[in-house]
Amino acid sequence: MLRATLIALTCAVSTFATAETRVPQSQAEISLGFAPVVKKASPAVVNIYAKIVRQGRASPFFSDPFFKDFFGRGFGTPQPRVQNSLGSGVILSDDGYVVSNYHVVGSATEIRVVTTDRREFSATVVLGHEQSDIAILRLEEAENLPFLSLRDSDQVEVGELALAIGNPFGVGQTVSSGIISGLARTGTATGNGRGYFIQTDAAINPGNSGGALIDVNGDLIGINTSILTRSGGSNGIGFAIPANLVAEFLKQAQQGNDSFVSPWAGMSGQHMSADIAESLGLVIPLGVVISDLHDLSPLREAGLKVGDVVTHVDGDEVNSPAEMKFRMSISGVGGSSVLTRLRGDQSDEVEVALIKAPETPAAEETVLDDTTVLPGLIVSRINPAVITKLGLPLSLTGVVVVDPGPYGARAGLRPGDVIETINAVDIQRPGDVERAMTNPGRRVQMGLQREGRSVSLRFRL
Known part of the structure; x- marks a missing residue:
């Protein structure tokens, strides 16, 4: 039993150093277990309560004057639905920068952060990136907060001990232990993240998202983001976003960026x-x-x-x-x-x-107004920046739908659709869409490219 305990309590050296082991020197060290590490790290892990307002679906008879007159002018009006999201976060600086997952707070209209000593702060997302599933929050009127140091995640090794801290199922702050099970995991995580992950068998459950994965020194290895499961509970296959990527997000947030800029490889x-x-x-x-x-x-x-x-x-x-x-x-x-x-x-x-995605040619982003048949439709000329934003194939050119707007969505348009023709007129620039959608006649036929397939969209006015 003593030998197993000694093995389990091997330690890593300080931040940005090569990992090495140390045998506990006394019975007192053995009996402490992970308590000193948790005591050091847990105050920097917070609970996040986010309120998300989602617009309800409109009735299929919403635009029919007969039903509006018969049932009242409010008939079929989409009613907003309020959803509450629960997750975790990690304080990264004493002045209130906090990291969490984008899927926890990215669409939130109201965010409340609660620390372990029961203080509450309002927070706003200052930098978010859905593809990386990372969001940086800033707490209002925060100072002298406890925070975690970021370890060089490139120095993390398979087999190291790891602790996951978060708020699973809303039961309160919880600590689970395990090891680093794998590195450089890609394409295996669920949720919004589609990147590069650290794998651990430390139990991660719903509510742990955005919480801390730490080493035995209490330094941050990564941000817990997702699990592989069929039941909804932990099966011992969890994924964390490496601390090195979190460090770059924090750096850009502190520099004042409101969107994450990553190098474009093209x-x-x-x-x-x-x-x-x-x-x-x-x-x-x-x-x-x-x-x-x-x-x-x-x-x-x-x-x-x-x-x-x-x-x-x-x-x-x-x-x-x-x-x-x-x-x-x-x-x-x-x-x-x-x-x-x-x-x-x-x-x-x-x-x-290492450059930003070029804005060449100019995007010429255009929002269609009420004089057109699809007000609210946003279209743009395709360039590398637009390709990166919408996740489009590199070879695409022309005009793309950035946001279909309420009427465009009802007509069947989707973000990423490339508009080739409208009523047999070739579309080369965003202005062509605006002109074609102004007094087009009683019928509209659009030729699109959607995910490599040719699509014809027809609707009557």
Whole structure:
């Protein structure tokens, strides 16, 4: 029993250092367990209560004058529904910056944060990113708060002890223990996140989202975000967003950014499968195969080509597009990264500029007004920034639906639809949509590209 306890209480060194083990020196240390770590870290983990107002669906007879006159002018009016969201968060600075998951607070109209000593703060989202499932909050009138230090998550190793702190099922702050089960997990997490995760078997349940995953020194390893489960409870497969990415979000929030800016690679790629590796003459499947490059891609500018294999970013191995994006994102915009490129049997290093997605050509975003048949429809010219925002294929050009608006949605339009024609008139610019939607006649026929398929949309006015 003593030997098992000694193994379980191995310790890691301080922040941004290589992990090593230490045997407890006394019976007193053994009997303490994780209590000192929890006592240090738990005050920086908060409960988050978010109120989300969602617009209800309109009655199918909402626009029919007969039913409005018969049942009253309020007939069929969509009624808002209030939903309450429960989650956790971690204080990152003494002046009230808090990190949580986007799916907890991203759509909230009111956010209340409660600390372990029962103080309550109003909070606002100052920086959020749905694709990364991260949101940075700022607490109002907060000062001298306890906060967690961020550990270099690249130094985390499989097998390390880890603690998850959060508010599962709303029962109150809870601590669960486990180990780091895996690193560089991509495409396996549920929820909004589609990135690069740390895997742990420390129990994570609903309400833990946004809570802390810490090491035995009480330093933050990651932010708990999701689980794989069929029952809704923990099966021992949980995922956390690495602290290094959280650090970049915090940095941008403190700089005043209201949206997260990540370096744009302007590429699509695929992980190196055994079959692809064999076709390229590689013994070990390693790296990301570049399958497409945008004309303005900084990788193309640096000399990379379709078919090249990127094996490392700044010396760190990459084996999926999500992992490559993560490695570039934690470096931030404005500098450069060194990519290790494999072309044929030759390997070399290429320096790539870390830039924002270009706004070339100009987006010319246009909101249709009440003089058109689809007021509220927002369209934009496609450029790299729009491609990044909407998650579109690199090769797309033309005019895209950014937001269909209430009438456009009812007509069947979706965000990401590329409008090619309206009533047989070719659409090249957002202004073409506005003109075509002004007095179009009694019928409208739209030719669209939707997720690689041609779609024809018809409706009567």
